[in-house]
Amino acid sequence: MVPKLLIDALVEAKRVAALTGAGISAESGIPTFRGQGGLWEGYSVEKVATPEGFEKDPAMVWRFYDERRVNISKAKPNRAHEVLALMENFYDMWVITQNIDGLHSRAGSNNVIELHGNIWRVKCTECGISYYNYEVPLREIPPRCKRCSGLLRPDVVWFGEPVYDMDKAYSIAESCDVMFVIGTSAQVYPAAYIPRVAWSHGAKVVEINPEETPVSSYADFIFREPATKAMDEIYKELLKVFQEE
Ligand code: NAD
Ligand code: ZN
Secondary structure (H helix, E strand, O other), X not given: OOOHHHHHHHHHOOEEEEEEOHHHHHHHOOOOOOOOOOEEOOEEHHHHOOHHHHHHOHHHHHHHHHHHHHHHHHOOOOHHHHHHHHHHHOOEEEEEEOOOOOHHHHHOOOOEEEOOEEEEEEEEOXXXXXXXXXXXXXXXXXXXXXXXXXXXXXXXXXXXXXXXXHHHHHHHHHHOOEEEEEOOOOOOOOHHHHHHHHHHOOXXXXXXXXXXXXXXXXXXXXXXXXXXXXXXXXXXXXXXHHHHO
């Protein structure tokens, strides 16, 4: 059931935003991160998701990312990604994601802020150039820069590194009317501040997560459901509203 008050808020809204995390891609078959004892698909997080880990063993880090790129290349966007893309028909719609899998863009979203970078982009540790590379699996590990032959790294944000586009994300948070918070444990900062900022500027905050998170304590609406189910229900109600007119 979609609460009447949420439908009212969505009828009036002009700018709508979503903050998404690993949970929105779980139903596409991409594993989430927590609850595995500091391990990320069998690898230690310190070794594969820090600049120090990369300096010590770039080939090992690249094998990890190569494996994930192979999995992500087989995954498809799910109904929750799709509904966020379809919402662009009704709203000035923004997706702020902590995911690096690129599934929001593949689902058709145009306004995507990728706080933690993108696994399909590589960045040169020598000349600094960054570009997309969709080769799966990679022919050469670690891969080398097409311009200067320098060592490439994945263009993703590791622990201890600043996130991308945080100013943009805050300005969306401050100005949106409704913010969906979907599939994030809201424990990784600064991303976890974003829904709080939206809420304190008067946005209605809608949490979609089977489990409780720090956002649950102030969210205006909570769906304790998988992302695909909740987003599909909400979209059906939206269609009723906008197609009746
Ligand atoms: P997280 O793994 O910490 O939390 C996932 C959240 O999703 C949990 O709260 C869980 O209850 C919820 N969840 C699980 N299944 C769900 C479903 N079907 N529908 C809705 N919610 C569901 O993820 P996070 O908060 O994004 O933080 C983890 C970090 O790891 C991020 O920084 C991210 O960059 C990275 N990461 C990215 C991916 C990806 O790109 N798909 C995958 C794993 C980790
Ligand atoms: Zn280079």
